[in-house]
Amino acid sequence: MYDLSGKVALITGAGGRHGIGRSIALRLADEGSDVVVTDIEASATAIRAEDRQAGWAGLNSVVEEIENKGRQALGLFSDVSDGAQVADMVAKTLDQFGKIDILVNNAGSRPGKDRVPVLELEEEAFDEVQRVNVRGTYLVSRAVATHMVNRGGGGKIINISSGAGKRGIARYAAYCASKFAVIGFTQAMAQEMAVNQINVNAICPGLVDTERVDFIAGALAPAGESGEEYRADMVRERAFRVPMGRIAQGDDIARMAAFLASAESDYVTGLSISVSGGSEMS
Structure with missing residues (x-):
């Protein structure tokens, strides 16, 4: 649908088998882009037992999937909150591919002690x-963006925010604060980067069926109820409240990311787009 031939995309937080990052990486590869995927080293310890038994190896598996689609790929471990590691991540990407056309900021904190x-x-x-x-x-x-400006030719920056960045949720205060901040950051940077033809947008998913839901359920489950039981109840309850009748899958988010990464979105910037089956309509 979208022609990303000759483009290079950098996607953070992309090592999960069921994650948004992997879904976006595979979709952009399908559209013709070469892809760099990153994650923190600790992501390898978060692989579900059943996924590990099935041969899932985190970033290495994502790289293999991208290459099997005929695209070039690179996997890098990097902590996005560490400036030196970020500089090294960008430098290694440029060393191998020479440019970055598309950035997807997908890396996120692991739910746990903050859900109180x-x-x-x-x-x-x-x-x-x-x-x-x-x-x-x-x-x-x-x-x-520094590289994009210095190189010229524009670019696409896509930030993964959340429906929790548009409305507060009890026991999600830290997460809501962070995702509201991402939306504000997106709008400010879009204003600054427009002169350079760099589009900056955010995607605001609702609940997505990923490994993160395991951690959310584990943090919110009441005494006497297992994380697995609470997860199943939470998914059913959320799906009931979504007009489309289900929670999101990674591919739902990837479709929007592909649009925002393409030339079809060249006149779209500063938006925070809900992809939530109608549960958020702003």
Whole structure:
């Protein structure tokens, strides 16, 4: 549908078998783009047992899938909240591919101690969410946009925010704060980058059926209920509230990312687009 032939995309947080990052990476490869995928080293320990038994190896598996589609790929471990690691990630990408046309800021903090009422929210847990979701988006965007401006020729920056960046949710205060911040950051950077023909937009998914839901359920499950039981209940309850009748899959987000990465979106910037089956209509 979209022609991304000759483009190079950099996607953070892309090592999960069921994750948004992998779905976007594969979709952009299908559209013709070469793809660099990144994740933190600890992501390897978060692989589900059944996925590991099936041979899933995180970033290495994503790279193999992209290459099997006939595209070039590179997998890099990088902590997006560390400026030196971000600089190294961008440098290695440019060393191999010579340019970056598309950036997808998908890396996100792992749900856990932050999913509590504000009166119980520890500073360290709050700071960790902002470190990854806000600081990480800022550092990677700054590094890649600097290259795009210096190179000329425009570019596409896509930030993954959330429906929780448009409305507050109890026990999600740290996460909501970070995703509201991503939307504000997106709008400000879109204003600044427009003169360079660099589009900056955000995608705001609802609940997506990924590994992150496992961690959310584990953090929110009441005493006496397993994370698996709570996950199943949460998915059913959320699906009931979605007008389209289901929660999102990674491919739903990837379709929007492909549009925003393409020339079809050249006159679209500064938007935060809900992809939530109608659960968010703003």
